[in-house]
Structure formats: structure tokens, C-alpha cells
């Protein structure tokens with residue numbers, strides 16, 4: 001199975017989520033990143049389709065986690081919130097994109113860990129934004 005933007009777009013549709021690929025919301029030099037507002041997903045340009053897939057599932061993970069457990073974007077801490085979205089991403093990958101072999105895919109695990117490390121540098125552990 002060849003994973004394409006269409007594959008990811010179909011998953012977004014199945015979950016009732018809007019997804020924008022190669023989004024203009026990012027600068028030209030911003031690569032391999034995604035974001036969500038809890039309803040829509042925006043992805044920058046990616047230099048690797050598998051990384052794009054797991055980044056997409058991570059953003060979808062944020063949305064599904066929020067839908068399941070709370071309706072607004074409140075969280076105990078940014079780090080645990082991000083960790084939860086990564087766990088959902090790998091579960092979804094295992095279910096929907098089996099050829100990625102996500103749990104055993106070193107490249108994807110390293111990307112996720114790289115993101116987790118960057119959150120730790122970027123954010124304080126306690127998310128006081130929503131207080």
C-alpha cells in the first residue's frame with residue numbers, strides 16, 4: 001500500500017476532520033510540522049511521506065483524544081497532552097496504516113521522540129494557558 005496525501009485525506013474525511021496539506025499557514029522553511037485547532041488539521045510541506053503520515057495521525061490524535069475525554073482544549077500539562085496524542089497516533093497507524101509498521105519503525109519513533117523533546121524545551125511542564 002502506497003501512502004499518499006489522498007490516503008490521509010480519506011482518513012480525515014472518515015473522522016469528520018478537515019485537513020490541509022502543504023498549508024500556506026507555514027513559512028517556506030518550516031518543514032515536517034503540523035498543527036490543529038481541535039477541528040481542522042494543517043500540515044506543512046514534508047520531505048518524507050511516512051513522517052507526514054505519522055504527523056497527520058498525531059494531529060488527529062489530539063482531536064480524537066479531545067473528543068473522547070473533553071470538549072475543550074484544556075489539559076493538565078502540555079507534555080502529557082502531547083504524549084497522549086502520540087500514543088493515539090501510533091495506535092491509529094497500527095490500525096489504519098499497517099504498512100508503516102509504526103511501533104517498529106525507527107524513523108517514526110525518532111520523529112515522535114524528537115517532537116516530544118522539543119515540547120519539553122518549548123513549554124513549561126504545567127500548562128497554565130487555560131487557567
Ligand SMILES: [Zn+2]
Nearest residue numbers: 058062082085
Ligand atoms: Zn501535538
